[in-house]
Amino acid sequence: MPIDQAAEFDAQPRFRYGARPVPLLGLFRACHPAPAMVVAVLATALTALSGRGATGCALAGLAVLSGQLSVGWCNDRVDLRRDIAAGRADKPLVTGDIRPAAVSVAAGVALAACVPFSLGYGLLAGTVHLVGVAAAWSYNLGVKATVASWLPYAIGFGLLPAAVTLGLPGHPWPAAWAVLAGALLGVGAHAANVLPDIEADTSAGVRGLPQRLGRRRTRVLAVCALFSASAVLVFGPAGPVGAAGWAALAFAASLSGYAVAAPGSGAGGRTPFLAAMAIAVVDVALLLLRGATLA
Template identity: 50%
Template sequence: MLALIRASHPGPTVVVTAAGCALAVGVGRGGGGAVLVGAAVLAGQLSIGWSNDWIDRTRDRAIGRADKPLTGGSVAPRTVAVAAFTALALCVPLSLASGVLAGVVHLAAVACGWLYNLRLKAGPASPLPFALAFGLLPAFVTLGLPGRPWPEWWALLAGALLGMGAHFANVLPDLPDDLALGVRGLPQRLGPTRARLGAALLLVAASVVIALAPEDRGPVAVVGLGAVALVLAVSLPLARRSLRQAAFAVTVAVAAIDVTMFVAQGGHLV
């Protein structure tokens, strides 16, 4: 069971699910709506995480990825495959429970994750599924409200920027192994230094959109941008010694700030 949990990519799964629940509460979906959103997002994320490790199992074995349960034999490939398709099957009714349009939007986002795993991760369009999937998450949340409203444009843009920033940051630890195996997504093609800078820039751009685009900015804009500016200022001395460490620190800190601001702006999504 622990190996199966590890194969689901639990870190990103928990973060995305928690963000979806928090957005649902912020836009007024209530406790029941937040539970529905959380259950659908969790099922979708589990299916994407499990399918990723299952699809990549041969590649991971070739480079001896000891951190992958399927490589060490602690869980059978068939078990992970069954778990992935079961989670995907459950995701359908759980998504549609928020309404047909909301459900279709969320299923499209989940399809982007599967498309990345199956095809796009090895090509220059690798950020595209992340942009679409993360951009559609706020829409899934708001379309479950009475009247099925679409979110404001800035929420879609901010979600897309966050998704692409997460993609760049996520591949950095595996970049040398990916290159050795011929996986050449956009971050791999840019190389380690530019990929780190790309992750940081995308997340900072998301900060600006989340803080300044809503008409009723409130204190979130001041506090959020102030926090981002502080992170950048603190990282400058570190950048002179190690650009890699500075870019990593900025990426992690700004990503946390962005998610917090996004949730805080939930009442302005529609």
């Protein structure tokens, strides 16, 4: 990466939470631990529900976790200049709790570990997972600032069911509804994730699809994509919807209406974001409920 890391780090003002940096804690915080763990646990649970044994579940979980860690560290490293300019005191690279070189090395090590873990789960399944990881890296490395910012999310989430089912005996492709629901969930998660920081991103020169749409239309995009994922997960699989499916769909519909109509459309408003995240939780629950029928 064409950046003089030491000079960049030493020349910029830094913010401290305490008197001394805690490198390991800073490295942990820089990996975006919450989403990394959520996606890894989801992949492991889907693998278990699909019928794989303990070894397969462990490999799937480690593959996804290492991939997500690499993406998180890559994101904070690439965004360092922008985060410094924005005074992001929640970022350990900005506060000086960890050096840029350490984050770069961590991202590379995690990415390298992701390859054998992924291929160990299955050659075809592992290759599909690595394509999803590559899509996430492409987002960090520039696609996030283009009108196609939604595409890496759609690819990564849409391929997750395939990465699970292609590791099963016979290497079956996932059902079309599972891929579509995953892609919609990814697009909705992208729009919802950007929503709280949309003005700051625009000021920093990030011109992804949500920033081009603006806060109001991005809110609608997030809700429509996430609720559409709910509907696909309820009606896509064969068989009766069942009481749980109808209840989940009704709950998602109520959250969708609230997210669109709720106040908080100004800068910093988090109510629509939280409502959208609640719909995403419903979608994840539905995906797990359908986990045994992915293929």
